[in-house]
Amino acid sequence: MRKRLPIAGLLGLALLASGCGSSEPEKSGNVEISYALWEKNDAPAAQKIIDAFQKANPGVTVKLEITPWDQYWTKLQTAAAGGAAPDVFWMSSLNVRMYAKGGVIAAADESKTTGFTPATVAGYRYDGKLWALPFSVSLxxxxxxxxxxxxxxxxxxxxxxxxxxxxxxxxxxxxxxxxxxxxxxxxxxxxxxxxxxxxxxxxxxxxxxxxxxxxxxxxxxxxxxxxxxxxxxxxxxxxxxxxxxxxxxxxxxxxxxxxxxxSWFAATYAANPEVKSRVDLVPLPKGPAQEGVIVASLANAVSAKTEHPKEATAFAAFFASEEGQKIFSDAGGASISAREGTQDGFYKAYPDFNLKGLFEGSMPHGVEYPVTLxxxxxxxxxxxxxxxxxxxxxxxxxxxxxxxxxxxxxxxxx
Amino acid sequence: MKSRERLWGYALIAPMALGLAVFYVWPIAQTLYLSFTESGVFGGQTWVGLDNYTALAADEEMTGALGNTLLYAALMLAGVPLSIVVAALLNVRGLRGLGFYRTIYFLPVVTMPAAVGLTWRYLYNGDFGPINQLLAAVGIDGPYWVADPDVAIYALALVGVWSSIGYNAVLFLAGLQGIPRHYYEAAEIDGAGRLRQFFRITLPLLTPTTFFVIVITMINALQVFDLVYLIFDLKSPALPGARTIVYFFFEQGFLKNQRGYAAAIAVVLLGLILVLTAIQFRLQKRWVHYA
Missing domain, CATH: 3.40.190.10 (Periplasmic binding protein-like II)
Incomplete structure (x- = not known):
């Protein structure tokens, strides 16, 4: 019989954990921001973007935090409730409205999304504002x-x-x-x-x-x-x-x-040479009424309570920029870059799979993932x-x- | 002198008492308060009175979770005699490899729950798991142990019993060794056989230990969470048959962010444990013999 946390203690711990936010004093010229995501297959790409960002912005360090999907939202919510959310973090359209309404994330700059397919951006609009900058699509x-x-x-x-x-x-x-x-x-x-x-x-x-x-x-x-x-x-x-x-x-x-x-299964299947050689993909088959596929995009949100809003916003913007998106694509991670015309690197990273055919065949029929508050x-x-x-x-x-x-x-x- | 001593007494229990107050009493009070509120996703509460409790009473999932938990606790209690048998075997004097057996039985107790859960999840796998492959070898088509709502709770209880045998056996072993030898010698002189000795001496004198084990087993069983969380997928079709109260609490409080509602579940569970334990203490007078 192993020791189990008493039930009352569980809640207590959650409250306690949410209470300890970090409050490091700001040192001039040496800013550290945290960046949270859940997909480990995209972590190397994120790290490359971080490296490029740090090079362009001396004195700013970005710390990568990976939390598996199963725990990501639970952890983020608890942290956000205690005002200790990461400075920049991955957001899905499924959750964005709740975070926007709850005052956890700061509104994003619309102008940074020119060059993105509307279906990738639409999911992040709420209450007349844009709340996160898309960086990848999942088809x-x-x-x-x-x-x-x-x-x-x-x-x-x-x-x-x-x-x-x-x-x-x-x-x-x-x-x-x-x-x-x-x-x-x-x-x-x-x-x-x-x-x-x-x-x-x-x-x-x-x-x-x-x-x-x-x-x-x-x-x-x-x-x-x-x-x-x-x-x-x-x-x-x-x-x-x-x-x-x-x-x-x-x-x-x-x-x-x-x-x-x-589309993001490519990373897993390509990692196994035997599997890689025998599988491939095509766009989803047509239905009896019409063509249509759910285009889900992922985006970077900036915490409304970040101590370094300037740096955090700049990082999210860099991630969605032409340069950031090309680095993301070239790294050949799990997801396809969202900005139009930056996908070539991703196709090249997985030459065995017809990802180009998938992207070009699917995007015209893209429908955004259905969400409410x-x-x-x-x-x-x-x-x-x-x-x-x-x-x-x-x-x-x-x-x-x-x-x-x-x-x-x-x-x-x- | 007297008051000085008293002061020292308080000073010495202070660390423990403070810990209890901060980590147990205060959270219980907080939970009680939360259970009368509806909490915002990112904090902030509004008072809703008894709304959470009335909703809970009508919630089919709560009824299901309650049933599953009670069934699980009953199965865990049914597994207690197994520990007595194991303890009796481990108490055989002159048994070869005694240390080895004791280690084997105790191993699950010191193994991380995460490892236990994942290993069993693999063992139970309907298509590739060793259990079903063994069954297939003798011509039995094994069920989807942890995906079929009708079998799930039994599969879960099996793991629970398996992992608790070692701990319980150690307690029983201590109990067995606390029984004075001369009772047995006297019984032997009076002509009592082995079986008679077991039922007339061993079992009655073991009742204080048995009582302790039963109470602890029940309390732990009613709070089972880790095994459910580790063995079943969040979207598992077996969840209606495997969802326990604490798992339901987790779903509501941490997946659906209804912390007020979750707190009400916790309070109900606290009450349930309190009542069942009180009943056990009442009943002990009838069957527990303190030598």
Whole structure:
């Protein structure tokens, strides 16, 4: 029996930890700012930008702090509540409104975003202001295993594929005897069902963000795309599999034909020479109603309470500048640079994957990731209820309608 | 002289008492206060009275978490006799490799919970885990231990029991060795067999230790969090069947930033532990023999 923190102590500790902010005295000409992010595959690129920034700004030191995604927001929130947030930190469009409204982040300069695709910037506007400077885009992609396609005599996916092509190929690639599956269907919004909901003519949120779109016919069809593959067509493993083994790892076992994944998976797949040689990607297949992919961008936010606003703002701006974006791209990390025309370095870093085709084929149909003020709250409802559909306990359409009802209750309170 | 002594007494317990006050009593008071408020995401509270508690009473997830936690505690208690058996075996005099066995059984106690959780998560893996591969070798199609809501809590309790055997066994071992030898000698002269000796001497004289172990096991079981957090994914489909009260507290307080609501959960758990422990102390008069 190991010692566990008593429950009351847990809260107490959190309060205590949030109370100890750093208050180092400012030394002239020697400023240190902290920079927090979660993706370790992007850390080397960030470090290169830091080096260049420090060179151009003598006397300023940027300290990199990496916190894994699972703990990133919890930690940031606790720090922010105690007024001790990092000076500059990664922000996602999912959380930006809450941080802006809470007075944690400072407004950013619009003029620094000329040269960015609107879909990458839009998510960071709230209340008439821009709150963070985008630096990277994450695009969903259809990854496929060439080896399995060859073995089954199926033609590789192309940018012109439709849902029907996916289904047909998945059927041919599935072989229960070999425990081989045509496709994976993890319950995933960003790279998965948000895209198919849009492609079938549905939507996650109404245009004004006040109503749920989950009960629309197109949305239901977009969700059924996934549950059908798994439950009706049986060309994907059952939902429980992904709890035990992450899709990212499962795909590398060589027993999965296709995967709705992300552009940022490139870093992981390229790190394994055997996997690198047998996988590639294309833009997401077209749906019955339209083309459409969720373009999620990441951005740098500056703390409203930073002791060095000038340096922190300058660093965030440098990250989004032509020079910063080229360094980011050339480093070949996890994400694609956001500023138009700076992507070549990234393509070159992953010559085995058709990332150029993905970027150019996806961006024209980009739709921003759906967010409201408290996105996490209704996403929690979405994720909890969808489990019933994914495990086949209840019809997908019923579940989708339930989500809409509960989501509307939450949205009404925002 | 008397008051001087008293002063010294207070001075000597001051470090402990201060620590308790700062790290336990004050946070409990704070938690109690927070449970009547709704907190902003980045701090700041508004008084909402009993709203959190009424919402909690109607929350299906809370009911589920309560059920899961109580079931887990019951399973953990069911595992206590195992520790007595292990302790009895470790108490056999002249057993070869005694030190080795004691180390083996105690190892889980001193292993980091994170390591324990991750190792078991790997063992339980439905497709690639050693447990299911062993089962497959004898023709059994193993379940998704930690992804199936119907099996999850049992899988969790198995890890819990496994990791608590060593600690409990040490307590029982101490209890066993505290039983005077001459009771057994007397019993032998009276013609009592081994089994009779165990039930008539060992078990009754072990009851103070058993009582202690049961109380501690229950309190710890009701507060289980680390194993759930480490073995289950945040989006695991098994969570409805594996969510414990403290995990629910974590979800509400740290993932959804409803700290007031989370505080109410903590207060309910505190009350639950208090009541169950009080009942145990009441009942002990009926079965615990202090020699």
């Amino acid at each position: 969903p992609a259809l990854w496929y295993d060439k080896k399995l396609f060859d073995a089954a005599g199926v033609k590789y996916p192309t940018a012109d594929w439709t849902w029907d092509d996916v289904k047909a190929a998945a059927k041919k690639l599935t072989d229960p005897a070999k425990k081989q599956w045509g496709i994976m269907t993890p319950m995933w919004d960003q790279g998965g069902f948000y895209n198919t909901m849009i492609q079938a003519g549905g939507r996650v949120l109404s245009a004004d963000g006040k109503k749920s779109g989950f009960d629309e016919a197109g949305s239901i069809q977009g969700l059924e795309f996934w549950t059908d593959l798994m439950i009706k067509d049986k060309v994907a493993p059952q939902a429980q599999v992904y709890n035990d083994t992450e899709p990212l790892q499962l795909f590398q076992t060589g027993k999965i034909g296709m995967q709705y994944g992300g 408290d996105t996490a709250k209704w996403q929690d409802v979405q994720n909890k209820l969808l489990v019933d559909a994914w495990t086949g306990k209840r019809p997908t359409a019923d579940v989708a309608k339930d989500i809409a009802v509960k989501m509307n209750e939450i949205l009404a309170k925002e």
